[in-house]
Amino acid sequence: MYSTTLIPASSSGLAFASPIQRTHRKQHHHVRWHCSSLSAASGTATQVSTVPWGCDSDSLENASALQKWLSESGLPPQKMSIQRVEVGKRGLVASKNIRKGEKLLFVPPTLVITEDSEWTCPEAGAILKKNSVPDWPLLATYLISEASFMKSSRWSNYISALPRQPYSLLYWSQAELDRYLEASQIRERAVDRINNVIGTYNDLRLRIFSKHPDLFPEELFNIESFKWSFGILFSRLVRLPSMDGRVALVPWADMLNHSCEVDTFLDYDNLSKGIVFTTDRPYQPGEQVFISYGKKSNGELLLSYGFVPREGANPCDSVELSVSLKKSDKSYKEKLELLKKYGLSGSQCFPIQITGWPLELMAYAYLAVSPSSMRAQFEEMAAAASNKTTIKKDSRYPEIEEQALQFILDSCESSISKYNNFLQASGSLDLDVTSPKQLNRRLFLKQLAVDLCTSERRILFRTQYILRRRLRDMRAGELRALKIFDGLRNLFQ
Ligand SMILES: C[S@@+](CC[C@H](N)C(=O)[O-])C[C@H]1O[C@@H](n2cnc3c(N)ncnc32)[C@H](O)[C@@H]1O
Incomplete structure (x- = not known):
């Protein structure tokens, strides 16, 4: 997936950032980076988070702030709202009658994060582009960079509503993978993926971050923050077929949960010039609206999204x-x-x-x-x-x-x-x-x-x-x- 060199390393060798407060970058922007939630997989967590890098995955407070900011920033009125749901903790629920075949969402391109999005710190973005960093590692670095600017980033409301701990297999320690997934081949895929992320981070560190420590301080750009940002990408990034397969984070749309029974996915609509999806069934007010994350097996859903559908519910299993x-x-x-x-x-x-x-x-x-x-x-x-x-x-x-x-x-x-x-x-x-x-x-x-x-x-x-x-x-x-x-x-x- 990544075109950067992959250097395998064991998860036990990870360096955890210590709680610090440091002056970061030319703008003298104060950043406190703590990794309590990120190091939870190792069971060694002792630190307390003071920076809102996401929230608890069932928090509605940050989701409401996100909803408000999106409306103020050009998201048109929707027939759905973010609510607490039984499947997926938070999800989009119909607030009006929705017909089958209806185009929903309309997230304008200005509210979508792609590799062309503007950086709050343009120098950092320019260096990554100069080094031809591919889309995934670029977006992973972008998320960390924007998160570090907190309220100064235009994505602050979005980032605050992201889960602090995406429950993909990236967050399982080697011991947990060995203990719980010994029988399943998905264990090997998880180990490969973790090594892939570690290798990608090491490559970026060697080639770029270590040469520009003022722009990419290790207290922020470390393997734990990369596990978080890659965890977010694996569980929320969408590939848009109508935009030549370009990958994007689509705020609001990424509140939609997966159902194995539906057959509809997000895409860019050339006509309305926004991200939409076409419903394949009607929904009544109060019903949760779903999309499909693709024809994936239960193991693949656990690997990227951290959940396993009900037994027998997944025809693609x-x-x-x-x-x-x-x-x-x-x-x-x-x-x-x-x-x-x-x-x-x-x-x-x-x-x-x-x-x-x-x-x-x-x-x-x-x-x-x-x-x-x-x-x-x-x-x-x-x-x-x-x-x-x-x-x-x-x-x-x-x-x-x-x-x-x-x-x-x-x-x-x-x-x-x-x-x-x-x-x-x-x-x-x-x-x-x-x-x-x-x-x-x-x-x-x-x-x-x-x-x-x-x-x-x-x-x-x-x-x-x-x-x-x-x-x-x-x-x-x-x-x-x-x-x-x-x-x-x-x-x-
Ligand atoms: C794109 S996000 C959807 C919004 C997410 N529920 C939230 O609150 O941020 C994907 C994540 O939602 C959850 N999810 C999605 N579909 C699910 C399902 N069918 N069952 C359980 N969890 C689901 C998983 O945690 C997954 O990693």
């Missing part, structure tokens, strides 16, 4: 199944080389949905179980297992189909047993907490993990059922064919 070549396979090296040629490895994950598994997984399974006598077909199997080729993927190899299905079933069952172990043990986790705050956090994370693992295991159970049935039918068919063959042989003897 999927689970990553890990499969591997056997090292004892006589053709192991040859197969591995071919997989590498097509961008794959000896251990690979494929997404499984409740409705089935991809053809790529079947091709990988064929390759994994094929004997050396099928060497001539290895390459087409490896190519079909990759999603980077357009090669025909539905080739069947009837002579090894049963072994291939058994191979997927074995991987599926080994994965199920990991989920079983976690879910059985989850009742007895977390007895070692020392404070009520820590207990609340752990219970909250554990509940998210239990919800995710239950939904992922459900897909694996379904896959196991289908595979077992298919194998049983295949074996019964083979038996019947064998019996017919024996019968015919007896007849002619």
Whole structure:
């Protein structure tokens, strides 16, 4: 995602800013940066926040100030208002009847944050642009910079209404990821993402911040503030298809929560010249209005947005199944080389949905179980297992189909047993907490993990059922064919 160098580092090595009050920048603007909420994941939080870098995620006070400021700044009257809601804590609720097919919102471009937005400290923005910093790291730095100017930033009301702690997996410590998400492949994605953010920050620090400490003091521009700003971007940034995929933070519109049942998303409307979305259903006053954050699995929603939909509610849900070549396979090296040629490895994950598994997984399974006598077909199997080729993927190899299905079933069952172990043990986790705050956090994370693992295991159970049935039918068919063959042989003897 980022074009900057990625330098992996462990979350335990993070430097936490200490409570300071310092003169910042040429304008002698006083900034106090504290990171109590940001360091909460490590359980070492002791500091108190004095700068309004966001608010509690269910605070309506800051949301009302945001609403007022937006109206004064050109947001036209809306048919919705920010309210406390059951799904998503704060959300947009219909205040008037809303028809199906109606265009809602109309946030003008002047109220949208993009990489072209003006900086309160223009020198800082100019340096980032001169260094060709890509949109995501640029916006992450912009948010921190604007937040540090507090009331002097035009986005102060917006930033004050952002959650102080976006609950994405960025906020989970390595120990929490290991403890709660051991069974799920989403753990690897979270670790990669955290390392990605740390690498991006380190790159910016080395290339830019350390050379301009007056504009980017480390007390403000540190890994903890970057985790916050990236957390905000992952959970609120939208890609606008009608603006060539440009990314933007859209105040007001980013108060809309996600529903797996709706199919409408935010976009720039060339006609009305604003950000809108078209409703795909009617809403009555008092009903919460939703959009779709995209066709994402429960794991992906947890990764970026910090929530898991109700069990069975997400038709786009999927689970990553890990499969591997056997090292004892006589053709192991040859197969591995071919997989590498097509961008794959000896251990690979494929997404499984409740409705089935991809053809790529079947091709990988064929390759994994094929004997050396099928060497001539290895390459087409490896190519079909990759999603980077357009090669025909539905080739069947009837002579090894049963072994291939058994191979997927074995991987599926080994994965199920990991989920079983976690879910059985989850009742007895977390007895070692020392404070009520820590207990609340752990219970909250554990509940998210239990919800995710239950939904992922459900897909694996379904896959196991289908595979077992298919194998049983295949074996019964083979038996019947064998019996017919024996019968015919007896007849002619
Ligand atoms: C774009 S913001 C939506 C506004 C947000 N509720 C707020 O108060 O700032 C995305 C965040 O809203 C929450 N959210 C959105 N949809 C949700 C849902 N279906 N269930 C639970 N939380 C949801 C998550 O915390 C997510 O990170």
